[in-house]
Amino acid sequence: MSETRQFTWQSAVRAIEDVLYPPACPLCGRPDPPGRDLCPDCQAALARSRSVPFCTRCGTTVGPFAGTTDGCPSCRTRPAPAAGFVRVGEFSGALAELIRAFKFQGRDDLERHLGELLGDALRSAPWLSGIDVLTWVPSCWQHRLTRRTHATTALAPHAARRAERPLRRLLRRVRGGRHQVGLPRLERLENIKGCFRIARGVRPAGAVIGLLDDVATTGATVFECVRVLKRAGARRVYVAILAHAGGLPELPRDV
Numbered sequence: 001m002s003e004t005r006q007f008t009w010q011s012a013v014r015a016i017e018d019v020l021y022p023p024a025c026p027l028c029g030r031p032d033p034p035g036r037d038l039c040p041d042c043q044a045a046l047a048r049s050r051s052v053p054f055c056t057r058c059g060t061t062v063g064p065f066a067g068t069t070d071g072c073p074s075c076r077t078r079p080a081p082a083a084g085f086v087r088v089g090e091f092s093g094a095l096a097e098l099i100r101a102f103k104f105q106g107r108d109d110l111e112r113h114l115g116e117l118l119g120d121a122l123r124s125a126p127w128l129s130g131i132d133v134l135t136w137v138p139s140c141w142q143h144r145l146t147r148r149t150h151a152t153t154a155l156a157p158h159a160a161r162r163a164e165r166p167l168r169r170l171l172r173r174v175r176g177g178r179h180q181v182g183l184p185r186l187e188r189l190e191n192i193k194g195c196f197r198i199a200r201g202v203r204p205a206g207a208v209i210g211l212l213d214d215v216a217t218t219g220a221t222v223f224e225c226v227r228v229l230k231r232a233g234a235r236r237v238y239v240a241i242l243a244h245a246g247g248l249p250e251l252p253r254d255v
């Protein structure tokens, strides 16, 4: 009885919502996509961004026939800070549009969609079942003062729910560092050094950790976080990101 009433109530709310906010594709705005998801054209465009082959060691886009079991040409000669790497896709096309809309145009309605895409990327990883805990690359206090939403912090709970792994804050950002965009590779590495520490009251020693981030351009930030976790005794750290924006990977040489 109560279930029937709840179902009826939810249906009524949904019907009212449909009148007030007619279902539309969150990317192109075309009306009436199935299940309030992306329309078929945008789904196809997103699938193209997701299907670009990448290196499972550093996340960089690779050619369609490149073997990556021991890394790609960009990372093969360097030590691998992360034990494995997955991504939703390349920072291009529909995926880049979704991320830009969420991060820079205040489209908070995309939070769950992007978080679940990140969760799906985790589910595709062969190492997911060995993960003890998921965590994320945190924002600095300057960011929290100036912007409403920190993308990775917002996406992480949705990704963790989708991947059915526990989520815990393991890192804190103690220093903002200059904005990385436009900095040359070596300056990026210097700029990000010392920006992260282990969160208070947390002991990651012995843990197998999955680290989440939104976009990596060179990997300097996410690999600095991997290094901090490993210095604190993490057994292995795997990385999952939304998108890789290309460029040469910056793999710290002392991990």
Ligand SMILES: [Zn+2]
Pocket (backbone or CB within 6 Å): 025, 026, 027, 028, 029, 030, 038, 039, 040, 041, 042, 043
């Ligand atoms: Zn669309």
Ligand SMILES: [Zn+2]
Pocket (backbone or CB within 6 Å): 055, 056, 057, 058, 059, 060, 071, 072, 073, 074, 075, 076, 249
């Ligand atoms: Zn690589």
